[in-house]
Ligand SMILES: Nc1ncnc2c1ncn2[C@@H]1O[C@H](COP(=O)(O)OP(=O)(O)O)[C@@H](O)[C@H]1O
């Protein structure tokens with residue numbers, strides 16, 4: 001159950017770990033934006049070096065990042081292959097009907113591959129170095145201005161925190177129930193498709209029933225303790241913007257400038 | 264069917280940064296038709312150990328021999344079903360595994376997975392529901408409408424319906440009231456005595472260990488700290504207490520009597536044994552002094 005790398009926080013005390021989660025979240029999105037500024041190998045090299053620098057600074061094993069790419073590898077290869085076979089231009093190496101392999105195609109395929117890998121590395125960096133609850137605090141803080149449009153910001157943040165909190169619980173429970181049903185002769189993941197589907201039912205029903213029960217218990221417990229969200233509620237972990245966060249923003253600004261210059 | 268552990272070690276999430284050793288250096292035999300109790304404090308590896316008994320977990324090192332089958336780290340996950348049928352496992356809080364519309368269907372689920380026909384499986388459900396002390400009127404009820412204790416009985420019936428040769432119970436009485444506890448253990452003991460089921464019981468209740476077990480395995484930090492008869496294991500009260508394990512009340516009481524000058528060859532574990540050992544030591548004149 002623990003193959004799910006996305007959303008798995010690795011405790012640490014690196015520069016990246018200590019950054020303000022709001023800054024990290026926004027900069028990760030910003031990175032996806034500026035990656036589209038890159039159109040030549042120099043700019044991709046720059047972005048690659050920058051990403052690797054950030055990865056090294058986080059002091060998280062590179063294996064985690066590579067494992068983050070793995071679940072998406074088929075999507076990436078599919079996109080890259082489409083790009084290669086359907087782009088014309090430059091030297092033509094091979095063609096067959098509508099399919100071609102051209103110089104532009106190969107180069108574009110390479111760029112798209114890089115784009116995917118860099119985006120995945122950067123977003124993996126965010127989730128590996130930021131505890132989920134800090135992310136939800138960051139979302140709450142970022143969404144706050146939208147309260148004037150009656151967006152239920154506190155409720156959204158609370159929902160995200162509770163959901164995140166119960167991800168590990170649900171994974172543990174899934175494993176326990178799977179084991180219990182295995183002991184009763186269920187074979188998960190073998191047999192025909194319809195057999196596989198049927199094997200899911202003894203897993204899903206207890207999982208749902210238990211989750212509803214747990215949700216009810218949680219609601220009761222919160223009410224019993226007089227929980228009230230929204231205005232006036234203070235936080236145990238207060239987010240503070242520090243010099244290092246400004247530094248990170250500055251680094252991204254420099255990269256943006258270089259990318260524009262390299263175009 | 265004996266189950267033998269040879270130099271078994273087990274690591275959760277091996278090869279990842281979250282790897283943790285749950286078992287090391289386990290050498291152990293669960294004898295055919297014996298009643299084995301496994302004790303040890305929370306996190307000592309009891310649940311991990313018993314999940315090797317029906318190959319839900321495979322050892323990271325060493326071998327587990329279940330009857331004829333030898334499970335090694337390389338064993339394929341296929342063809343383990345015959346083991347699962349022979350070694351029935353009641354997990355902790357087994358009521359969480361119920362899912363069918365009716366109690367009857369849920370109990371029949373296990374046997375049907377092992378190729379028993381629906382009619383036969385439902386027949387077994389009728390038998391088993393009574394065996395665990397529920398009325399047959401419950402068969403057509405939804406398992407989710409029952410009380411916690413009743414759900415637990417249904418779940419146990421679902422495992423018994425597979426007609427296993429070995430029955431493993433992981434803290435089957437946790438959270439039950441004393442009456443429910445006695446009934447469930449009484450039932451297990453009856454199955455053991457009458458149908459010669461091999462029983463492996465994880466429990467924190469030392470009285471039950473003293474009353475029912477032939478063999479006790481004490482787990483401590485992923486290792487087998489002690490094995491032996493309850494009589495032998497419960498002799499060393501100080502050792503058990505230093506490992507945060509309980510001792511049967513009777514043995515504790517006898518230990519206190521010992522400090523007051525009474526003699527016991529071995530600490531008695533049950534009230535009957537205590538009375539028998541005490542009687543010859545009680546001259547009529549001394550009787551008043553022992554009232555406390
Ligand atoms: N699914 C799991 N993943 C990782 N570690 C586990 C898992 N289950 C148990 N452990 C760890 O293995 C050790 C033994 O646990 P367990 O066998 O459940 O002990 P017990 O049943 O004696 O309380 C504990 O340290 C526990 O944290």
Ligand SMILES: [Mg+2]
Pocket residue numbers: 309310311355433
């Ligand atoms: Mg346990």
